Amino acid sequence: MYYAVTFALIVTMALALARALLGPTVYDRVLAVNMLGTKTVLLLAVITFLFGRPDFLDLALAYSLINFIGVLAVLEFFRGRARDEHPGDGGDR
Amino acid sequence: MTVFATLLDILSWLLLSVGGLFVFVGGIGALRMPDLYTRMHAASVTDSIAPILIIAGIMLQAGLTLASIKLVAILLFLLLTGPTASNALASAALLAGYRPGNAKPLDEEARQ
Amino acid sequence: MIVVFGVFLLTLLLITAFAIVRTPNLFVAVMLTGIFSLLLASNFFLLDAADVALTEAAVGAGISTVLFLGALALTAERETAPSSNRLIALLAVSVMVVAIIYATFDKPRFADPDAPVHRHVAPWYLEKTPDAIDIPNVVTAVLGSFRGYDTLGEVFVVYTAGIGVLFLLGKSTARRQEDLDDAPRGLRHYLIPRVVGRMLIPFILLFGLYVQFHGDYGPGGGFQAGALIAASIILYALLEGENRALRVLPRGLLTGLIAGGALLYGAVGVAGMLLGGKFLDYSLLADNPVSGQHVGILLIEAGVGITVTGVLLSIFHAFAARGRF
Amino acid sequence: MELLGLYYYWIFAILLMTGFYAVIAKLNLIKKLLGLSLFQAAVFLLYITMGKVDGGTAPIFADGATEQLFSNPLPQVLILTAIVVGISTTALGLGIVVRIKEEYGSIEEHEILETDRQ
Numbered sequence: 001m002y003y004a005v006t007f008a009l010i011v012t013m014a015l016a017l018a019r020a021l022l023g024p025t026v027y028d029r030v031l032a033v034n035m036l037g038t039k040t041v042l043l044l045a046v047i048t049f050l051f052g053r054p055d056f057l058d059l060a061l062a063y064s065l066i067n068f069i070g071v072l073a074v075l076e077f078f079r080g081r082a083r084d085e086h087p088g089d090g091g092d093r
Numbered sequence: 094m095t096v097f098a099t100l101l102d103i104l105s106w107l108l109l110s111v112g113g114l115f116v117f118v119g120g121i122g123a124l125r126m127p128d129l130y131t132r133m134h135a136a137s138v139t140d141s142i143a144p145i146l147i148i149a150g151i152m153l154q155a156g157l158t159l160a161s162i163k164l165v166a167i168l169l170f171l172l173l174t175g176p177t178a179s180n181a182l183a184s185a186a187l188l189a190g191y192r193p194g195n196a197k198p199l200d201e202e203a204r205q
Numbered sequence: 206m207i208v209v210f211g212v213f214l215l216t217l218l219l220i221t222a223f224a225i226v227r228t229p230n231l232f233v234a235v236m237l238t239g240i241f242s243l244l245l246a247s248n249f250f251l252l253d254a255a256d257v258a259l260t261e262a263a264v265g266a267g268i269s270t271v272l273f274l275g276a277l278a279l280t281a282e283r284e285t286a287p288s289s290n291r292l293i294a295l296l297a298v299s300v301m302v303v304a305i306i307y308a309t310f311d312k313p314r315f316a317d318p319d320a321p322v323h324r325h326v327a328p329w330y331l332e333k334t335p336d337a338i339d340i341p342n343v344v345t346a347v348l349g350s351f352r353g354y355d356t357l358g359e360v361f362v363v364y365t366a367g368i369g370v371l372f373l374l375g376k377s378t379a380r381r382q383e384d385l386d387d388a389p390r391g392l393r394h395y396l397i398p399r400v401v402g403r404m405l406i407p408f409i410l411l412f413g414l415y416v417q418f419h420g421d422y423g424p425g426g427g428f429q430a431g432a433l434i435a436a437s438i439i440l441y442a443l444l445e446g447e448n449r450a451l452r453v454l455p456r457g458l459l460t461g462l463i464a465g466g467a468l469l470y471g472a473v474g475v476a477g478m479l480l481g482g483k484f485l486d487y488s489l490l491a492d493n494p495v496s497g498q499h500v501g502i503l504l505i506e507a508g509v510g511i512t513v514t515g516v517l518l519s520i521f522h523a524f525a526a527r528g529r530f
Numbered sequence: 531m532e533l534l535g536l537y538y539y540w541i542f543a544i545l546l547m548t549g550f551y552a553v554i555a556k557l558n559l560i561k562k563l564l565g566l567s568l569f570q571a572a573v574f575l576l577y578i579t580m581g582k583v584d585g586g587t588a589p590i591f592a593d594g595a596t597e598q599l600f601s602n603p604l605p606q607v608l609i610l611t612a613i614v615v616g617i618s619t620t621a622l623g624l625g626i627v628v629r630i631k632e633e634y635g636s637i638e639e640h641e642i643l644e645t646d647r648q
Contacts, residue, residue, distance in 0.1 A: 001106045003206055005147060008113035010213055012120030012139065013244075017217055019124050019132070020240055021224050027129050027186040029236045034178050035123060035136045037266070039116070040243045041171060042147055044250060044258075045164065049151055050207070053587060054160035055423050056255045058416065059246075061163055062262045062429075064170040065409050066436055069267035070239050071178040072398060072443050075185050077232075077274045170405070177401040184395070208534050215541045222545055222568050226552045231560055238564060245571055253601035254578045255588040260613045269567075269617055276560065276624040280631040284558035286638050294555035298547040305543035315535025316584040318599075323583060327602045331589065341591040343603040344610065352607060359611040366618035373625040423590060428614045513614055520621040527628070 002050045009043045030074050037067035105153035112146030119143060129186055130193045133179055140175030144168055208315075211251045218244045229284050235273040242266065255424040256344045259416070263432035268517055271439055275524035338498045340421040348426065349502035353485040356505070357470055360512050364467045367516030371460070374523035402444045409437035417510050421499070427506040431513025438514075439521050447525045459519045466512030473504045538579045546572035557639040559627045563620060570616050574609045581605035 013036055020032035044060040115138055122135025148168045155161045221241045225234050242265025249258040288294065313320035334346045348356050417430030442450035473485070480489040487501025488494035549572060552565025581602035589603040627637055634642045 001109050005109050005113040005116075005150075006210060008117045010210060010217075012116045014213075014217055015120035015124045016136075017221065017240060020237065021220070023233075025129060025186075025191065026232065026236075027182060027189075027191065028132060029233060030182055031123070031129070031133055031136055031179075033236055033239050034175075034182070035120075035139060036240055036243055038140050038144065038171060038175055040247055041167060042116070042144060043247055045148065045151060045167060047247075047250060049154060051587060053255075053590075053592065054155060054158065054163075055590070055592070056250075056588065057160055057163040057167070058419075058424055059250060059255065059259050059262060060167050061170070061412065062259060062416075062433065063243075063246075063266060064167045064174070065405060065412055066262065066266040066433070068174040068178060068402065068405060069436055069440050069443070070270040071181065072402060072440065073267075073271045073274050074236070075181050075395065075398070076443050077278060078185055078189065080278060170408070173401055173404065177398050181395055181398045212534055212537055215538065219541055219544060219548075222548045225564055225568065226548055226556070226561075231558070234561065234564055238567070241568075241571070245575070248575065249578055252578045252582045253586055253588045254581065254606045254609070255590065257574070257578060257606050257609050257613070260610050264613055264617050269620070272617070272621050272624060273560075273564075276628055279628045280560060280637045281558075284556065284561055284638070286557045286640060288555040289557055289640070291555055294551055297554070298551045301550070302543050302547045305546070306540055309536055309539035309543070312536075312539060314532065315538055315579070316582045316586075318583050318586075320580070322580050322605070323602050327604050330603055331600055335591070343589040343591070343600065344606050347603050347607045348610065355608075356611060359615055362615050363618045366615070366622045369622045370625040373622075373629050424588070426610075428610060432614065432617075516618055520618070520625075523625065524628070 002046055005046050006043065006050065009039050009046065013039045013043070026078075030071060034067070034071055037063065037070070041067070101153050105150045108146045108150035108153065112143050112150060115139065115143040115146060128194070129191055130183065133183060137176070137179055140179065141172065144171045144175075207251060211248060214244055214248050214251065218248065230282065231277055231284060232274075232282050235270060235277060238273065239266070239270050242269065256342075256426070256429070259424045259429045260432070263416075263429045263436065267436040267439060268432060268521075271443075271521065272524060275521070279524070279527055337495070338502070339495050340499070340502070342421055342423065342425075344424075345420050345426050345502065345506070349505055350487060350498055353474075353505065356509065357474065357485070360467050360470055360509055363516050364463055364512055367463050367512075367519050370520045370523050374527065399444050402440055406437050406441055409433060409440065413437060417506065418503075420506055421502065427509025427511075428513055430506075431510040432517060434510070434514045435517035435521070438518055442521070442525065447522065451522065454518060456519070456522065459515050459522070462511050462515030463519060466508045466510070466515060469508035469511065470505050473501055473508070477501075539576070542572050542576045542579065545575065548572075559630065559637045559639065560624070563623045563627065566623070567616065567620055570612075574612065577605040577609050 016032045016035045016039065020029050023029060041060045041063045044063065045057060048054055048056045119135050119139035123132050126132040126135050145168065148164050152161050152164050218241065221237055221244060225237045225241065228234050242261060246258045246261040246265065249261060330347050330351055331343055334343045338346045338350055340346055413430045413433035416425035416433055417427060420426035438450055438454060477486040477489060478484050482489045488497045490500045491497040546569055549565045549568030552568065553562050556562055556565065583599060583601045586599045586601040589600040630642065631637050634645050636642055
């Protein structure tokens with residue numbers, strides 16, 4: 001059954017990757033990256049049990065903690081760009 | 094194997110397969126939906142209900158071990174960060190001029 | 206079956222790589238690099254490399270995206286010109302691909318236990334680790350003790366790269382200090398991400414310390430821990446503005462960390478010499494050789510962690526001081 | 531099975547050369563650096579692939595279990611350190627690119643060469 005879940009997860013990763021490649025807006029791509037991040041956490045968690053080595057859950061834990069930073073960095077990047085394009089109303093959103 | 098253990102097994106496999114189904118459905122939705130916000134709606138299924146089901150399913154297999162505690166932590170962090178990231182993304186998109194139900198941005202500048 | 210999953214993920218990896226090279230939008234390329242890193246880490250894990258996957262997770266998910274975005278903010282978001290000499294380049298590359306693929310037919314079968322790689326020193330490491338070092342994680346044992354020289358070299362490469370970035374971008378002329386203090390910085394206007402992000406920071410720090418000190422027993426060690434701790438401070442800087450992060454860990458302290466970690470590593474080596482052994486011989490650091498090894502590995506992992514944290518944070522601040530973060 | 535095993539090496543070859551193509555054919559300096567990290571990732575993948583042993587598991591002794599078959603720890607050690615070194619050197623490259631942008635006002639190779647010629 002772990003195999004079935006793993007299969008569902010990697011197929012979904014492929015679908016999310018397709019969304020990331022198709023775009024069309026940058027927000028779609030960020031959405032796809034975020035989705036792939038969650039899928040990776042689940043994939044790693046399932047595979048640890050597939051391998052029968054539950055002590056490797058640390059990996060999934062690391063991803064579940066860190067994935068957030070990438071999304072925040074992208075948002076901050078957008079905000080900085082908006083501030084540069086419209087000087088004056090910067091930052092206060 | 095007692096009846097109880099068998100029941101637990103069946104329950105865990107059930108949770109896992111339903112979780113896998115939700116992941117798959119969410120993936121299809123994220124690919125096929127017409128605009129950003131509906132896609133986000135579909136993707137949020139894989140960020141909320143799917144991890145709950147899948148991790149609950151694995152936890153039933155793991156039993157009361159350190160692995161279960163780690164799984165709870167993983168689930169907690171996923172449930173904290175996933176919706177937050179979606180919220181931040183949606184608000185950023187809204188502020189950038191994308192309106193729901195409108196596949197195209199209001200200001201047609203080359204934002205991508 | 207797992208091989209099939211691996212092949213599937215590798216194919217996704219390849220598609221992502223093509224997309225990275227093809228897209229003219231550099232921002233999109235950086236987002237795709239994030240995906241590439243996720244897929245790469247999954248592949249490493251499927252190939253039994255838990256430590257490597259953890260490193261890729263710690264470095265690829267947060268830090269490399271942040272650094273590339275920082276550089277994009279300072280340069281340009283799109284490439285303006287098409288490729289040069291596309292046909293010649295494609296020809297050269299295709300010839301090379303064909304040559305390498307031709308060569309693969311002579312390689313040992315995938316995962317062959319009798320391949321030459323596995324008959325050299327690796328069995329010796331696996332056999333000796335329980336007796337000589339007595340820690341469960343063979344990767345840490347090889348990294349810290351058997352091949353301590355290598356790791357010392359790597360730490361100094363990281364150190365040199367950090368110093369190089371500081372030379373190039375340190376003491377920025379781009380913005381004055383008072384400017385920095387006035388500007389509303391960080392994501393403090395996004396309330397929800399800020400609250401949630403602040404809740405995460407202590408957990409990432411705690412997890413970083415766990416990875417640092419649990420490295421002997423499970424996947425982990427100084428390199429991963431350094432990257433994780435740096436990621437938590439970077440998260441703080443993203444949420445609260447760079448200045449607050451600098452107030453927690455000022456630039457001078459970071460420079461001290463860079464040098465201090467490398468020095469700690471070197472000092473452990475010299476201590477071995479002073480006690481009458483060889484350079485980086487930990488056996489003499491405690492009463493019996495095995496606990497000496499434990500002490501030595503603990504100390505050098507701490508040194509590695511300190512240097513990596515210092516270098517990654519210094520690099521982040523060097524980019525951030527000039528740009529938007 | 532035989533071909534599936536070789537597929538890992540073929541992916542390595544194509545990935546390596548995809549990165550190399552970006553380095554030699556693209557004019558944008560950041561794109562070149564992205565290509566370089568692809569190149570690097572391909573090498574990482576080759577090492578880790580060669581370290582895999584059939585039926586093996588990650589080289590960390592589990593509690594109680596003896597006589598396990600482990601994958602080769604040595605390539606993992608080399609690549610683990612190489613990943614962190616890789617990000618540091620990439621950062622150094624990005625630093626150089628930022629400085630070039632400040633001096634030349636461009637990160638496109640042909641425009642930089644143009645400026646140099648004047």
